[in-house]
Amino acid sequence: MTSVPHIDPGKETLPLFCGVDVGGTNIKIGLVDDHGNTVEYKKIPTNETEGPQRYMERTTEVIREMMNAIGRPMDNIASIGLATPGTMDIEGGMLLEPHNLPNSYNFPIRDCLSQLTGRPVVYANDANAAAFGEYWLGSGKEFRSIIMLTLGTGVGGGIIVDDLLIDGEHSHGGELGHIIIDFSENARTIPTGQRGHLEAYASGTAIIKRTQEALAMDLKKESSLHARIDGGEKLSPLMVAQEAEKSDSLSLHIVMETARYLGIGIVSLMHTIDPGAVILGGAINFGGHETELGRKFLDRVRQEVKARAFPVPAKYTVVDFARLGGDAGYLGAAGKARVVAHRDSLTT
């Protein structure tokens, strides 16, 4: 997404919102208007080793530069939305022990940014914020409620119902990789040792593990993956996707099995939240709508959902890929800030 240097002068009285999405590598910062148009956007390196105070100062400098660029004062930002990875205390505005931000433990990041900018800051989990972005401006924008599953190294997620982002009472809302799909004692484990979680079956890490197991059973070495690994490449979900695209049957089986597991988890979520749409986001989307493999993957998810869900939600719930990619986080952070600001203006 490129910056739009000048906004429509007629819109200058509209409130602005700022979305800040802090990741282990980069911080994405966007000024967003009330309709979700990105007015200014910049990505800066996190340089996390400098510590959170410093990267929040640099974030603040960028926000000031952006406001200068459009000739508006800082207090034209109605509210800032700040998204970070967990663990975190959303209500208290604290980073607790975020694995991706090892120099930022137990840091009051929300109030830090609020002090630096002089603006109110609304805090969110990054996966939840991405879900809010898709809800406001992406694949979920036609719906009153959505669930998003984010497929990466782990499986994250977010839930929005009627503009309400379900953060959870203890900042653990939408940890959708951690619903239990198999309670048996030989169920697969996640790195923390817990058994039977969706993430143990459908994450990037799980795809690698399941592929390794399948390759160990492939005694005749029929899979084309063997040659690449023997050639020194490291097994990855991308490699599995590439070979599946070339019709390697072992790789294709892994991809379709991943879809099946996701479908099972999605049914539990449909019978809990019954959303208008279930959105699949994250890096591991097997090409999305752009490739035949992505479309096959999505069809297999939908097939499992239709087979297992109750007839009415099975018929009407839309299951689709996300649309905003890596922009979902800052857009959703801004979106959550916007909804909170509008709600506060109603009730005060």
Add this chain to the structure above:
Amino acid sequence: MTSVPHIDPGKETLPLFCGVDVGGTNIKIGLVDDHGNTVEYKKIPTNETEGPQRYMERTTEVIREMMNAIGRPMDNIASIGLATPGTMDIEGGMLLEPHNLPNSYNFPIRDCLSQLTGRPVVYANDANAAAFGEYWLGSGKEFRSIIMLTLGTGVGGGIIVDDLLIDGEHSHGGELGHIIIDFSENARTIPTGQRGHLEAYASGTAIIKRTQEALAMDLKKESSLHARIDGGEKLSPLMVAQEAEKSDSLSLHIVMETARYLGIGIVSLMHTIDPGAVILGGAINFGGHETELGRKFLDRVRQEVKARAFPVPAKYTVVDFARLGGDAGYLGAAGKARVVAHRDSLTT
């Protein structure tokens, strides 16, 4: 609960809400004030064979009598909350195909009651309404968000977050008996044939089935259940509870296994909603806090939750029995009507 014939005269200007909980056998009707006090209450037989128009007319007569009894006009009822079993279309106000109300299929029950009473009517699923009752006035009243599981012939439920009852986009919100806890091909089935649902393990029906299986394996007939069944009694969850209380080990095992299955399902729900409390309601509570068996059952649920949930929600999420019994439905229906009325008065 007995009727309170006269309300505090000083409260006469407060709005009133009416809760109507339609079941297959009875209709419970209560007038409830803004603080949740029941001002008038009556239970009438549904006589469902007469059809929904007639039982809604009789309900309206009761509401009029109640308002006469306290000397206030009908329009002092700010809103009526109506709860029924599903299947239903909550937004459209329609009964669709409720199994318990076989003469009421495809009936516009919400608008029928609204026309008869001249008051606005807010519609809810009965299990969701019961959850709202516990949230407003029962075991959930200290919390911003709760999940309730209702243990009966089936397993029902409801979810409330920040006063928002999650009805679902297709009236299937909070169908908490239908999360999948075992995706394997030999998982237990529910009557509709679907596999691995929580209800296939933890409902009254499932308790009977699992007990029958255990008795068939009990070749030495050590369980005290055999004598009762051989004496002509019909196996029931109550009988299992009674023998478990007398330390019959097979029966006790069934009860504790039920607790374990519930704990597994609850962990999925905690990682989805992350509520302040998880409330266990419904007829099958093994005596609740009143009996040693009930307390053992609850301890076993909590133990499974602590073993499987992430540390923070495991530590802080309250798991407890419901408190309102059969009153939860009409109270929650009134409570939902109240919240909608207050919200509408804010936004219009």
